[in-house]
Amino acid sequence: MSRIAARFAALKAEGRGALIPFLEAWDPDAATSMAILRGMPGAGADLIEIGCPFTDPMADGPIIQRASQRALKAGGTLAKALAMVREFRGEDTQTPVILMGYLNPILSYGTERFCVDAAAAGVDGLIVVDLPTEEADMLVPFATANGLDIIRLVAPTTDEQRLPLVLNGSSGFVYYVSITGITGTRSASLSDLQSALPKVRAHTDLPIAIGFGVRTPAQAAEAVQVADAAVVASALIETLAASLDADGRPAPDSAQRVLAQVRGLADAVRAARVAA
Amino acid sequence: MSTSAATRVPPSATVHGANSLRTGPDSRGKFGGFGGRFVAETLMPLVLEVEQAYEAAKADPSFRVELDMLLKDYVGRPSPLWYADRLTRHFGGAKIYFKRDELNHTGAHKINSCVGQILLARRMGKTRIIAETGAGQHGVATATVCALFGLPCTVYMGATDVARQAPNVFRMKLLGAEVKPVTSGAATLKDAMNEALRDWVANVTDTYYIIGTVAGPHPYPMMVRDFQSVIGEEAKVQLHEAEGRLPDIAIAAIGGGSNAMGLFHPFLDDPSVRLIGVEAAGHGLDTHQHAASLSRGRPGVLHGNRTYLLQDADGQIEEAHSISAGLDYPGIGPEHSWLHEIKRVEYAAATDTEALEAFQLCCRQEGIIPALEPSHALAHVAKIAPALSKETLILMNLCGRGDKDIFTVAEHLGVKL
Numbered sequence: 198m199s200r201i202a203a204r205f206a207a208l209k210a211e212g213r214g215a216l217i218p219f220l221e222a223w224d225p226d227a228a229t230s231m232a233i234l235r236g237m238p239g240a241g242a243d244l245i246e247i248g249c250p251f252t253d254p255m256a257d258g259p260i261i262q263r264a265s266q267r268a269l270k271a272g273g274t275l276a277k278a279l280a281m282v283r284e285f286r287g288e289d290t291q292t293p294v295i296l297m298g299y300l301n302p303i304l305s306y307g308t309e310r311f312c313v314d315a316a317a318a319g320v321d322g323l324i325v326v327d328l329p330t331e332e333a334d335m336l337v338p339f340a341t342a343n344g345l346d347i348i349r350l351v352a353p354t355t356d357e358q359r360l361p362l363v364l365n366g367s368s369g370f371v372y373y374v375s376i377t378g379i380t381g382t383r384s385a386s387l388s389d390l391q392s393a394l395p396k397v398r399a400h401t402d403l404p405i406a407i408g409f410g411v412r413t414p415a416q417a418a419e420a421v422q423v424a425d426a427a428v429v430a431s432a433l434i435e436t437l438a439a440s441l442d443a444d445g446r447p448a449p450d451s452a453q454r455v456l457a458q459v460r461g462l463a464d465a466v467r468a469a470r471v472a473a
Numbered sequence: 474m475s476t477s478a479a480t481r482v483p484p485s486a487t488v489h490g491a492n493s494l495r496t497g498p499d500s501r502g503k504f505g506g507f508g509g510r511f512v513a514e515t516l517m518p519l520v521l522e523v524e525q526a527y528e529a530a531k532a533d534p535s536f537r538v539e540l541d542m543l544l545k546d547y548v549g550r551p552s553p554l555w556y557a558d559r560l561t562r563h564f565g566g567a568k569i570y571f572k573r574d575e576l577n578h579t580g581a582h583k584i585n586s587c588v589g590q591i592l593l594a595r596r597m598g599k600t601r602i603i604a605e606t607g608a609g610q611h612g613v614a615t616a617t618v619c620a621l622f623g624l625p626c627t628v629y630m631g632a633t634d635v636a637r638q639a640p641n642v643f644r645m646k647l648l649g650a651e652v653k654p655v656t657s658g659a660a661t662l663k664d665a666m667n668e669a670l671r672d673w674v675a676n677v678t679d680t681y682y683i684i685g686t687v688a689g690p691h692p693y694p695m696m697v698r699d700f701q702s703v704i705g706e707e708a709k710v711q712l713h714e715a716e717g718r719l720p721d722i723a724i725a726a727i728g729g730g731s732n733a734m735g736l737f738h739p740f741l742d743d744p745s746v747r748l749i750g751v752e753a754a755g756h757g758l759d760t761h762q763h764a765a766s767l768s769r770g771r772p773g774v775l776h777g778n779r780t781y782l783l784q785d786a787d788g789q790i791e792e793a794h795s796i797s798a799g800l801d802y803p804g805i806g807p808e809h810s811w812l813h814e815i816k817r818v819e820y821a822a823a824t825d826t827e828a829l830e831a832f833q834l835c836c837r838q839e840g841i842i843p844a845l846e847p848s849h850a851l852a853h854v855a856k857i858a859p860a861l862s863k864e865t866l867i868l869m870n871l872c873g874r875g876d877k878d879i880f881t882v883a884e885h886l887g888v889k890l
Contacts, residue, residue, distance in 0.1 A: 253664075255667050257758050258671070269789060276787070301775060301782070301784065303788070304774060305784065326513050329517045330514075331501065331509075331510055350513065376675075379671045382675070424476070
């Protein structure tokens with residue numbers, strides 16, 4: 198069983214949903230992002246999503262765009278994101294790690310070599326934002342051969358006719374993009390989620406995570422009542438960004454501030470009732 | 474045009490079928506290994522909807538009738554074919570013809586595709602239009618058709634370009650468009666396109682995105698090419714009337730590649746016609762200050778399609794540079810990438826300095842102030858024409874007029890306006 202499947206199975210047995218916090222690799226520098234990554238399981242992260250910096254993050258709002266720019270300026274690359282995971286695996290062999298990014302750096306690295314190296318580093322799943330199902334055959338065979346889950350995005354615009362196509366070949370979990378929009382801009386209402394999730398659920402047995410617009414502990418708790426996991430990204434990046442000085446340098450407690458927020462989110466998720 | 478250009482093309486000149494280079498893209502939007510639909514899932518259903526709507530429009534004769542009416546009576550087509558006699562004699566070699574798309578309404582070829590796309594947007598029931606622009610020519614053309622159709626228009630433009638293209642910003646505003654300066658990234662055309670895509674994701678139900686070039690996710694590269702192919706179709710007929718034959722060389726400048734694709738496409742199956750695309754070499758191909766994606770880039774994925782891109786070793790997209798804001802883009806339309814790989818089209822490059830010289834030469838020899846974009850094509854004509862025989866026919870797309878560029882040119886010539 199993969200680390201992702203094992204984690205969701207364990208949480209199901211425990212009767213609760215998962216918190217998936219996000220960090221951008223090398224934002225604002227290698228040491229701070231490594232400290233955040235290292236501290237996340239202890240702060241209550243059930244799975245971890247790591248963003249890989251790209252110059253043109255088309256699905257991301259200003260908060261993650263700036264995180265990406267800070268990371269690139271610090272020297273962050275896809276290879277260095279893999280190195281972070283390798284280091285993390287030296288001390289944590291249980292917490293699933295998902296890499297989120299855009300296709301071009303992967304193509305540039307070489308799709309097959311990337312999948313081999315990612316699996317060897319201890320990555321469990323990939324979210325490639327600009328690789329829709331229609332183009333996925335350029336990556337999926339290599340990912341599958343190396344035991345990496347391909348986590349597909351499902352959006353409010355994905356209609357019931359299209360859902361089977363998108364879900365066919367998905368593994369790990371399904372990432373439900375809760376709004377039509379970019380990251381960190383607005384949030385879906387509980388009633389939107391309550392009407393949308395059963396439609397997705399009808400087409401898959403995989404766990405479903407809700408992302409885009411999940412910012413507060415209360416929203417994370419709501420998300421795990423209708424789905425299996427909540428992804429929180431921009432709200433954490435905002436906390437990190439607010440801790441930086443005018444030149445973008447971290448404060449001594451930058452990582453701690455982010456981790457304290459993760460703890461608050463995790464407490465809320467753990468206190469929420471599990472999805473039916 | 475009052476009659477479809479296709480019916481006036483000499484019948485022997487076009488070949489369709491298995492051996493044709495004009496049948497692409499395939500059902501996945503691919504030209505060889507280039508093109509495709511690399512967008513987030515949120516946009517994917519919308520991109521498929523645009524494709525279906527475009528296929529339906531193509532099959533509907535009333536769409537063609539309305540498009541032809543607008544091209545004729547609003548845009549002013551067909552644009553003339555001009556024999557550049559003085560330039561021909563100046564170079565002393567090949568005979569040079571200009572396809573004068575700079576005489577279109579709004580002063581460039583961009584309007585050809587904008588009228589087609591706004592008709593499509595209306596058919597789809599969309600009530601709001603967005604666009605990206607670099608130099609502002611596509612923004613002005615989009616704002617123009619939005620005014621004509623009474624639709625609200627938002628144009629994304631890099632903050633750097635807003636500052637250096639003030640007259641076009643004001644034109645767009647006069648036409649009723651909202652111009653949103655984009656400060657992300659390097660604040661130029663590529664970032665404007667990112668921001669337009671982000672707007673589209675957030676406004677999928679009511680908004681249509683008029684892309685300005687033969688790039689973006691399928692069906693845009695095909696659709697913009699189809700709308701721009703009126704350039705080559707007309708030129709083919711006009712040159713046949715003037716000379717009784719095909720050109721020996723057809724040549725056009727390339728940024729994203731829409732004017733070149735429009736000129737080349739009707740000639741792809743005429744093997745005697747040499748096709749030459751001219752990229753912007755900026756300060757020189759061996760500097761990092763150019764926009765020559767084919768000459769110096771390598772394949773990758775950006776803005777919805779796989780194509781040649783300027784990128785670093787880690788796959789991060791690099792900034793392009795050109796004196797011409799309209800060529801200042803780190804990618805190129807995917808059909809050009811394919812034509813480059815199969816070697817049907819030759820891709821050359823001209824520097825800022827060469828383009829400036831050609832710009833001035835055209836002003837003095839022909840009484841035409843060209844845009845800096847086609848000045849790159851003319852710079853290449855200047856390199857090859859003198860050595861060619863007097864019987865050789867060169868057809869060059871003069872795709873835009875230079876009024877917008879006089880401030881840039883003055884600055885480079887050390888003149889204060």
